[in-house]
Amino acid sequence: MELVHVLKEFMLTQAVSGYEENMARKMHSYLGAYTKQIEVDRAGNVIATFPGTDKDAPSVMVFAHMDQLGFIVRKIEPNGLIQVDRLGGIPEKVLPGLEVTIRTIDNGAVQGVFGNKSHHATSADEKYKVDLVTSLFIDIGARSKQDVLDLGVHVGCPVSYTPNFRQLQGTMVSGTAIDNRGACAVLVKLAEAIANLKHPSTIYVVGTVWEEFSIRGAIFAARAKKPDLAIGLDVALPGDTPDLSSRYDIGLGKGPTVTLYNFHGRGTLNGTIAHNGLYKHALRSSEALDIPLQEFAALGMLTDCAYVQLEGNYIGCLDMGFPVRYTHSPVETCDLQDLENLTKIVVHMVQNIDKNFKIGRYCIE
């Protein structure tokens, strides 16, 4: 199975944070093809275990979040229009005029659109201001609140951009939820590769829940499996568009990424400073395979690694990933080569962790 096919299937699968079941089923089926040791924990994390050959080698968890951001139905108007709140970091600038899909209480799908105030009646000032999601409404074509309820759309139902996938020029692809289905596709290819390899470490390949909601879903897998090390795969922000060129160096098609630092201070106060041993290990793999690795550091971002590292007596964590343009919009864009190369580097890394690998942050004897 080619990575792009898995990616496309995952991008077209709706799985808003807290409603990951459709993605969890797919991950379970894909990962389950490569190991008999596969389970879904109580929260919905899909955990595939690949036992190592040396019980003294540190175990490693490689994970990626399966969920995507979206909205939650907040109020249904008497005339059948629907109001929503954000579930995750929605860029409100992109919303008016978008197609959305509402997940019903029975896991069905209802199509709708975010209306915008008719352009002909929009005043000059209104044209240049962003409408908050709370001032927009979704139109599913219903005539009344009862119509909406009869379709199984209730307060609390999840909504997302209508899933889409398109191939752009060359190896570029664009669409919904490349964050983080790109990394989920990498997990599938990783599982496929390590299923046929001998590796000293026990490797847990895990699709996680709740990242876009609370950034803490991976905790349950870390608590259950108690890995010594963890590698989280997620997006990084490239600086190869005019709006970010003064801020970041990395670019699409120039290699997978390794994040040395991230931190989120707006009410969260957490982040990840890379585990040095894992970072050096990533550099060694990049050199051995002659695949460039792009170094990334960013304020205002946070991943599950920030919480996974706090489990037990500390789990050495490294954020790796791939550059994605236009994050959290319905046209996220990435280069398939970065995903292929991320897979190769992570396969090489997990295969080459042995009992001499230092799991502490410092090696003071």
Ligand SMILES: [Zn+2]
């Ligand atoms: Zn993400």
